[in-house]
Amino acid sequence: MESRAHRFKQNAVDSLANPVLQASMKKAKGKFVDKRAIAIKEIDDFEATREAAKRIRNQVIENLDLWLEKFEQTATARGAKVLWAKDGAEICRLVVEIGKQHGVKKAVKSKSMLSEEAGLNLALAAAGIQPVETDLGEYILQINDNEPPSHIIAPVVHKSLDEVADLFHKTHHTPRKTDIPQLTREAREVLREHFLTAEMGISGGNFLIAETGSVALVTNEGNGRMVTTLPRVHVVVTGIEKVIPTLEDLATLMRLLPRSATGQSISNYVSVLTGTKAEGESDGPEHLYFILVDNGRAEVVGSEFQDMLRCIRCGACMNHCPVYQTIGGQAYGWVYPGPMGSVLTPLYTGLENALDLPHAATLCNQCGVVCPVKIPLPELLRKLREKQVERHLRPWFERLAFRLWAWVASRPALYGLGTRFAVRYLEWLADGKGSISRLGLAPEWTQGRNFPAPEGKTFRELYAQRGRNG
Amino acid sequence: MKVALFVTCLVDLMRPRIGFAAIELLEAAGCEVVVPPSQTCCGQPAWNSGDRAAAAKLAKKVIAEFEAYEAIVAPSGSCADHIRSEYPVILADEPEWQARAVALGSRVYELTDFLVNVAKLENVPGSFTGRITYHDSCTGLRSLGIKAQPRALLAKLPGVELQEMNGAEECCGFGGTFSVKFGEISAAIAERKCANACATGAAAIVGGDLGCLLNIEGKLRRMGDESTQVLHIAEVLTAK
Numbered sequence: 001m002e003s004r005a006h007r008f009k010q011n012a013v014d015s016l017a018n019p020v021l022q023a024s025m026k027k028a029k030g031k032f033v034d035k036r037a038i039a040i041k042e043i044d045d046f047e048a049t050r051e052a053a054k055r056i057r058n059q060v061i062e063n064l065d066l067w068l069e070k071f072e073q074t075a076t077a078r079g080a081k082v083l084w085a086k087d088g089a090e091i092c093r094l095v096v097e098i099g100k101q102h103g104v105k106k107a108v109k110s111k112s113m114l115s116e117e118a119g120l121n122l123a124l125a126a127a128g129i130q131p132v133e134t135d136l137g138e139y140i141l142q143i144n145d146n147e148p149p150s151h152i153i154a155p156v157v158h159k160s161l162d163e164v165a166d167l168f169h170k171t172h173h174t175p176r177k178t179d180i181p182q183l184t185r186e187a188r189e190v191l192r193e194h195f196l197t198a199e200m201g202i203s204g205g206n207f208l209i210a211e212t213g214s215v216a217l218v219t220n221e222g223n224g225r226m227v228t229t230l231p232r233v234h235v236v237v238t239g240i241e242k243v244i245p246t247l248e249d250l251a252t253l254m255r256l257l258p259r260s261a262t263g264q265s266i267s268n269y270v271s272v273l274t275g276t277k278a279e280g281e282s283d284g285p286e287h288l289y290f291i292l293v294d295n296g297r298a299e300v301v302g303s304e305f306q307d308m309l310r311c312i313r314c315g316a317c318m319n320h321c322p323v324y325q326t327i328g329g330q331a332y333g334w335v336y337p338g339p340m341g342s343v344l345t346p347l348y349t350g351l352e353n354a355l356d357l358p359h360a361a362t363l364c365n366q367c368g369v370v371c372p373v374k375i376p377l378p379e380l381l382r383k384l385r386e387k388q389v390e391r392h393l394r395p396w397f398e399r400l401a402f403r404l405w406a407w408v409a410s411r412p413a414l415y416g417l418g419t420r421f422a423v424r425y426l427e428w429l430a431d432g433k434g435s436i437s438r439l440g441l442a443p444e445w446t447q448g449r450n451f452p453a454p455e456g457k458t459f460r461e462l463y464a465q466r467g468r469n470g
Numbered sequence: 471m472k473v474a475l476f477v478t479c480l481v482d483l484m485r486p487r488i489g490f491a492a493i494e495l496l497e498a499a500g501c502e503v504v505v506p507p508s509q510t511c512c513g514q515p516a517w518n519s520g521d522r523a524a525a526a527k528l529a530k531k532v533i534a535e536f537e538a539y540e541a542i543v544a545p546s547g548s549c550a551d552h553i554r555s556e557y558p559v560i561l562a563d564e565p566e567w568q569a570r571a572v573a574l575g576s577r578v579y580e581l582t583d584f585l586v587n588v589a590k591l592e593n594v595p596g597s598f599t600g601r602i603t604y605h606d607s608c609t610g611l612r613s614l615g616i617k618a619q620p621r622a623l624l625a626k627l628p629g630v631e632l633q634e635m636n637g638a639e640e641c642c643g644f645g646g647t648f649s650v651k652f653g654e655i656s657a658a659i660a661e662r663k664c665a666n667a668c669a670t671g672a673a674a675i676v677g678g679d680l681g682c683l684l685n686i687e688g689k690l691r692r693m694g695d696e697s698t699q700v701l702h703i704a705e706v707l708t709a710k
């Protein structure tokens with residue numbers, strides 16, 4: 001997927017001006033946040049579970065090569081082929097090759113963020129293989145001219161029912177309906193045909209289990225099972241950081257993932273898929289491929305951003321982020337939105353391509369508090385800002401402003417004089433009113449709010465006076 | 471107990487009254503208050519913008535100015551936390567300075583936290599009458615655990631009726647430089663905060679961090695609300 005992260009600011013302004021999106025986001029916020037709050041109470045020791053999950057993820061990431069090797073061995077022993085992709089282009093090349101080798105004309109897909117990173121659908125179509133998204137949300141986006149998703153687990157959270165109704169009516173040439181079960185049934189009927197005729201299924205993977213060589217899939221629609229068991233060929237595309245040691249570790253992580261994501265104790269479907277169809281078995285693919293993708297991850301191992309690789313893609317950080325709640329996910333411009341995206345996008349697509357994202361946060365730390373694997377997101381965002389300054393990627397006036405402020409603030413007499421003038425100037429701007437409606441020096445502030453007027457003198461002036469008087 | 475007041479640059483510039491209220495409260499709690507005259511800014515804006523060199527320079531200045539005192543109090547959770555938690559990180563490459571930062575950090579407090587947990591203030595001098603609602607500022611709340619302290623102090627004023635708002639713990643959208651880098655997003659978040667606060671019917675929105683309060687007040691006034699007061703807790707507790 002081509003990144004539009006460099007246009008963050010404009011994207012955000014567009015989102016603020018989109019009433020349908022605003023209404024949808026308001027609705028979604030309550031749902032995610034409130035449901036999670038209730039669901040985590042079901043776990044006696046939530047904090048200890050978070051700590052355990054953090055440990056499991058760290059254990060793997062600190063020795064990623066060893067765990068990947070182990071996974072490759074066990075998966076291969078169960079009849080799978082393990083392939084490695086360096087970047088998005090390589091994912092596309094490998095999947096197309098596999099498709100060609102097995103004479104594939106149509107591929108059904110279950111949600112996979114990696115395939116979004118790679119822009120896989122376009123590559124498949126170009127190679128004469130029809131890709132069909134089968135996750136309801138992803139399907140809606142696909143028939144809407146391949147619109148990008150706005151959330152990692154609820155890709156159409158920004159859309160209204162009316163928009164979906166129009167889209168189905170237009171695409172399926174059926175009478176327009178707004179009843180959700182009816183719409184779902186309509187999609188299911190369209191998709192059933194595809195499930196039965198596709199030669200290849202492509203899925204992501206929530207976790208790879210080293211002990212057994214399995215992939216774990218966590219979904220709420222039955223589509224994941226169909227994609228992975230009906231077609232002859234199953235291709236799993238995941239990031240290399242997704243591996244975990246054992247099935248028991250999976251159990252620990254599963255106590256956190258659905259609760260953090262949707263506030264469910266467990267999602268509707270959890271599949272642990274191992275190996276190809278053995279003789280005598282009735283379902284499962286004849287050919288199973290794992291494409292394990294780097295796409296920027298290996299470089300993060302051992303760096304000061306390594307904590308980010310613990311991410312289990314639950315989406316809690318975005319659901320709780322005041323900025324995400326206000327502008328939605330598409331404004332972030334790449335596959336991953338919200339606080340996690342503001343860290344991942346610059347890391348994976350280049351610091352210089354996402355200059356705004358590390359700054360697009362109030363550092364309120366709501367994300368850090370809810371993250372089930374304790375990723376210190378605000379700290380990572382701040383570190384990215386520091387990297388930008390080091391590499392001279394920030395605008396010169398911004399760098400100068402902080403230098404200048406530090407220079408003045410290190411000189412108390414000058415600071416005292418400067419603040420005295422600043423306060424007088426602000427008072428003059430306020431013109432006897434309690435607040436200023438247009439601030440020349442920080443015009444952004446007064447776009448949507450006033451700036452309160454100062455009291456008239458600085459504390460140091462008044463304190464000095466008080467000293468003289470009393 | 472001898473306490474040094476860290477005034478904060480925003481209080482210095484915008485609301486000196488809060489600084490004097492803090493002095494009054496500390497004195498009411500039996501402390502001797504000193505205001506080191508050369509203090510300016512804790513350096514938080516520079517640090518949050520990625521300018522480590524500038525942040526380190528100001529951190530050292532603050533350490534040198536304040537390390538002689540038994541306790542250092544700031545009428546701001548975010549500045550207190552910046553000194554306490556971030557200085558040791560900022561100065562990680564300079565072990566000597568880092569040790570001084572850690573030593574100072576353990577004696578730095580946010581005002582209400584200090585009044586309740588250290589100085590054990592009994593009687594508050596204020597006399598506010600009416601309904602108020604309290605906004606929990608992010609850093610104070612999530613880093614320093616400031617939640618019960620301001621409420622305990624407000625409960626000492628018989629005329630105050632505290633009505634909690636929905637989402638009291640949600641960010642108001644200020645975020646320091648965020649508020650000027652992304653003015654429209656920031657103001658949109660502030661709008662939600664104001665709506666929640668106003669829905670309580672409170673005559674005053676009260677908080678412990680001036681940055682948030684300027685943001686909230688600015689949004690209220692832009693929304694045409696001229697009557698709801700926006701006050702720092704120190705103002706309420708002293709009737710300044």
Ligand code: SF4
Pocket residue numbers: 260310311312313314315316317318340367370371372373374375
């Ligand atoms: S960063 Fe944490 S909260 Fe955000 S998606 Fe990843 S695991 Fe979930």
